[in-house]
Amino acid sequence: MKIVKYPIVxxxxxxxxxxxxxxxxxxxxxxxxxxxxxxxxxxxxxxxxLYQTLDCIFEHGYTKAFVVLKNENLRxxxxxxxxxxxxxxxxxxxxxxxxxx
Numbered sequence: 001m002k003i004v005k006y007p008i009v010x011x012x013x014x015x016x017x018x019x020x021x022x023x024x025x026x027x028x029x030x031x032x033x034x035x036x037x038x039x040x041x042x043x044x045x046x047x048x049x050l051y052q053t054l055d056c057i058f059e060h061g062y063t064k065a066f067v068v069l070k071n072e073n074l075r076x077x078x079x080x081x082x083x084x085x086x087x088x089x090x091x092x093x094x095x096x097x098x099x100x101x
Contacts, residue, residue, distance in 0.1 A: 014040040017053040019065075029062040050081060058099045069093040
């Protein structure tokens with residue numbers, strides 16, 4: 001089992017995202033939160049923030065990113081950006097994307 005070392009927070013003036021860097025490097029990383037401030041929503045900045053987060057994850061040595069969704073409305077956002085549905089259960093949807101730079 002991997003042990004969490006510390007969260008990595010990527011901040012911009014319009015939002016933030018964070019994922020966990022783990023002591024035992026693997027290929028997979030989980031994006032725990034991406035949030036755009038309300039006043040900046042629906043302007044394409046969520047996509048930019050996600051791509052910037054994926055760049056940051058890649059720089060930390062990961063090649064695959066996972067995101068767990070509890071909000072059905074976000075499914076199309078992640079699918080549009082190349083994430084694929086991995087698993088769906090009663091309360092959550094799991095999506096992944098291979099990171100290639």
